[in-house]
Amino acid sequence: MTRYTLEQIKAAGWLKEANYIDGRWVAADDGRVYGVDDPATEKRIGEIPWVGAAETHRAIDAAQTAFTSWSMTTAGERAGLLGRMAQLVRDNLDILASMLTFEQGKPVAEARNEMKLGADYIQWFAEEARRINGEIVPSPWKDRQILVTREPVGVVGAISPWNFPFSMLSRKIAPALAAGCTIVIKPSEFTPFCGLLYAVLAEKVGIPAGVVNVLTGDGAAVGAELTANPLVRKITFTGSTRVGKLLYKQSADTMKKLSMELGGNAPTIVFDDADLDLAVENAIAGKFRNSGQTCVCTNRFYVQDGIYDAFAERLTERVQQMKVGNGFDDGTEQGPLINQAAVKKVEAHIQDAQSKGGRILAGGKRHALGATFFEPTVIADATPDMVIAHEETFGPVAALFRFKTEREGIDAANSTEFGLAAYFFTRDLARTFRVARAIQSGMIGINAGVITTPEAPFGGVKDSGIGREGSTHGIEDYLNLKYLSLGGL
Numbered sequence: 001m002t003r004y005t006l007e008q009i010k011a012a013g014w015l016k017e018a019n020y021i022d023g024r025w026v027a028a029d030d031g032r033v034y035g036v037d038d039p040a041t042e043k044r045i046g047e048i049p050w051v052g053a054a055e056t057h058r059a060i061d062a063a064q065t066a067f068t069s070w071s072m073t074t075a076g077e078r079a080g081l082l083g084r085m086a087q088l089v090r091d092n093l094d095i096l097a098s099m100l101t102f103e104q105g106k107p108v109a110e111a112r113n114e115m116k117l118g119a120d121y122i123q124w125f126a127e128e129a130r131r132i133n134g135e136i137v138p139s140p141w142k143d144r145q146i147l148v149t150r151e152p153v154g155v156v157g158a159i160s161p162w163n164f165p166f167s168m169l170s171r172k173i174a175p176a177l178a179a180g181c182t183i184v185i186k187p188s189e190f191t192p193f194c195g196l197l198y199a200v201l202a203e204k205v206g207i208p209a210g211v212v213n214v215l216t217g218d219g220a221a222v223g224a225e226l227t228a229n230p231l232v233r234k235i236t237f238t239g240s241t242r243v244g245k246l247l248y249k250q251s252a253d254t255m256k257k258l259s260m261e262l263g264g265n266a267p268t269i270v271f272d273d274a275d276l277d278l279a280v281e282n283a284i285a286g287k288f289r290n291s292g293q294t295c296v297c298t299n300r301f302y303v304q305d306g307i308y309d310a311f312a313e314r315l316t317e318r319v320q321q322m323k324v325g326n327g328f329d330d331g332t333e334q335g336p337l338i339n340q341a342a343v344k345k346v347e348a349h350i351q352d353a354q355s356k357g358g359r360i361l362a363g364g365k366r367h368a369l370g371a372t373f374f375e376p377t378v379i380a381d382a383t384p385d386m387v388i389a390h391e392e393t394f395g396p397v398a399a400l401f402r403f404k405t406e407r408e409g410i411d412a413a414n415s416t417e418f419g420l421a422a423y424f425f426t427r428d429l430a431r432t433f434r435v436a437r438a439i440q441s442g443m444i445g446i447n448a449g450v451i452t453t454p455e456a457p458f459g460g461v462k463d464s465g466i467g468r469e470g471s472t473h474g475i476e477d478y479l480n481l482k483y484l485s486l487g488g489l
């Protein structure tokens with residue numbers, strides 16, 4: 001694949017250092033900007049406007065005005081525009097992947113996969129636009145008919161995180177537009193360019209002004225306006241549970257629909273009868289992808305007594321072979337962490353584990369490359385009193401807990417307030433169904449470590465959130481049901 005320089009990406013018009021409101025590229029009202037750095041080199045890659053409530057208010061007004069005509073377009077028209085957007089991403093995968101690596105740090109091959117996944121989500125919802133069907137229900141009255149229609153909810157506010165800055169937004173923007181909604185987007189300040197990219201794409205494919213608006217700036221100020229403004233009928237948020245709960249509370253007064261894709265603390269259970277090779281390879285992909293900064297990453301490995309030592313040894317061997325480096329370097333399997341705060345959190349979790357008897361089998365410290373690079377780490381003898389057992393580490397650390405019986409494994413996996421993803425490895429069919437039923441989680445990978453795809457519903461239970469993204473269900477949150485009782489027949 002071809003790698004592009006920052007200058008090439010900027011010259012091609014993909015990286016925009018402005019906000020997009022009502023079809024115009026604009027600066028913050030007071031001219032304030034915020035610097036965005038490459039996590040691998042800690043060098044400045046660009047500046048974004050730092051906007052607040054006033055600009056957000058204007059973007060919402062523009063989206064409300066555009067809603068009147070956009071909601072009246074045909075499903076075929078909306079599907080066509082979204083299909084063109086997906087194709088545009090596919091036609092430019094390499095240059096867009098380079099942009100993603102510059103701002104987020106992940107290896108270019110992973111960045112390319114993320115871009116492709118985003119295009120797949122857009123394509124999926126382009127197709128779903130034409131399947132927003134109504135219903136005719138058997139009526140209890142002889143002279144009446146009951147009709148149920150589905151209508152777009154109105155203006156949507158979308159707030160997204162930095163770990164998958166393109167694909168996380170694709171499963172918000174695409175269903176919103178497919179349903180006939182308009183949208184105001186606020187990407188993470190650490191990775192704003194993949195969010196602003198949606199405005200570039202919307203402009204290029206000819207989506208009308210006001211339908212897609214993208215703001216960068218103060219999360220608290222933009223979020224306060226998006227939640228308080230009665231014109232916004234739905235908030236879709238992906239990010240931490242802390243901010244998700246805040247937005248949930250703030251949305252109460254205006255009674256908005258909500259989708260919350262929040263934090264995880266995924267368990268992987270490896271049973272004695274697991275295929276060891278499969279478990280180790282999937283553990284690597286499921287844990288160390290994106291340097292462990294994935295909401296569905298395994299945070300806790302529960303390994304049964306009989307296979308524990310073999311699994312620990314094989315995982316350690318494999319982790320020690322992993323190549324850490326700049327995402328643009330050939331063969332890099334693990335890039336940098338997003339920033340110094342992320343590194344400090346990883347260090348704190350490791351120190352806590354060590355102080356409580358955890359044994360470092362691999363890694364354990366900052367990488368010799370400096371910046372925010374961290375050694376892929378394996379810790380054995382993890383115990384429930386360690387911070388890593390309760391909190392999402394969001395870094396390249398695999399903590400191995402030992403358990404004896406199936407019941408113990410299940411109870412340990414469920415001993416968290418989170419419930420996003422879980423994984424287990426077994427070759428026993430009866431156990432597969434027993435354990436799948438017992439695990440409290442929105443998604444379960446069985447003998448599989450990477451499970452995200454547009455065809456399947458993505459989302460969690462408990463403190464991991466509400467609502468589902470992707471699949472045939474992912475558009476429902478952008479629609480209201482309307483019941484028509486047709487009398488006098």
Ligand code: NAD
Nearest residue numbers: 160161162187188219220223239240243261262263264295
């Ligand atoms: P974060 O909650 O700190 O930030 C997410 C977004 O919210 C950013 O755009 C940020 O600017 C904005 N924000 C911050 N404070 C705000 C406020 N007061 N009001 C409104 N918006 C505000 O999360 P993050 O660090 O960007 O992302 C990592 C977290 O996201 C992890 O917990 C991870 O598990 C979670 N995540 C979940 C999923 C999922 O699908 N469930 C996917 C990816 C990431």
